[in-house]
Amino acid sequence: MKKNISTQTAVLDDQDAASFTERFRRGDLFSDQCPSRDVLKHITSRWGVLILVALQGQTLRFSDLRRKIKGVSEKMLAQTLQALESDGFVKRISYPVVPPHVDYSLSALGEEAAQQVAGIANWIEDKMPEITQARQAVAAEREQEAAARAEN
């Protein structure tokens, strides 16, 4: 933490400190250091989104998830599941058998989060043709500009 030099800044910092807890109790994603940023990070992480959508309304084993979410490594799957578990979105139930058997499912909070990210996921899948078209249009524009710059 920064040391205060003048009395005035000290007072200002104290006001900040007083509102700090209150400001972060309800999340504020535009604020640096707000814990909600970590939650956003976990939920919207590359594999977090897909895990949440995959587990919506169903229980799956580790290997099921690995098969369903094409391209995820065991390391990242385990890591992301642990992050989501820490946030209370994912429930992990381990049966002490050999070979191991571990079930993953969503908590009530996790199902809510999953609905939100499913919104994005479905929107992207739906609009993918439009997006592809838009990407090509932007790329074409850029080429034209590049050609115009080359003439000078």
Place this chain on the structure above:
Amino acid sequence: MKKNISTQTAVLDDQDAASFTERFRRGDLFSDQCPSRDVLKHITSRWGVLILVALQGQTLRFSDLRRKIKGVSEKMLAQTLQALESDGFVKRISYPVVPPHVDYSLSALGEEAAQQVAGIANWIEDKMPEITQARQAVAAEREQEAAARAEN
């Protein structure tokens, strides 16, 4: 691409190749290599979410965004804006004046995307107290388990 050894796998690969375009025309986020994965990456990237929400319904300059989104570096802001522009979500208008003036706003497609991510953003901010509680509960559980393991 893998070389086919038997005729049978060749046929299977041809089927895959035939359906490849069709399978990816509409996005499939669970498929590896589907272009929709890149779009998801851009939209749900650490700063992508915040940029989309910040630009919802309004035009902002580069420096406005930098001020609004606390903690973003100039490099990452520029980089993420470029990615979102490539996907056709963000419109960039540069006025050739000194000092430079560049306006950023959302396209129709971008506004739709922003609505989706705003859903997550608002949900997190709303539920942050609950999430904080859940996290503490999970942390407490883990400590208990750790203590139980230590007894053995």
Place this chain on the structure above:
DNA sequence: CAACATAAATTACTTTTAGTAAGTACATGC
């Protein structure tokens, strides 16, 4: 007239994160 400020980047460099491949534990079937 030289120094400085300004907005929007970009570049070089460091640190953090993600990806890859191999290893671990233990019972069961061949």
Place this chain on the structure above:
DNA sequence: GCATGTACTTACTAAAAGTAATTTATGTTG
């Protein structure tokens, strides 16, 4: 006694993000 299946973990490498200084062109200040 060696391969198999499951859910991880670990060591290493590649990629991405963070940090700080530099760029560009011009108008204002001293």
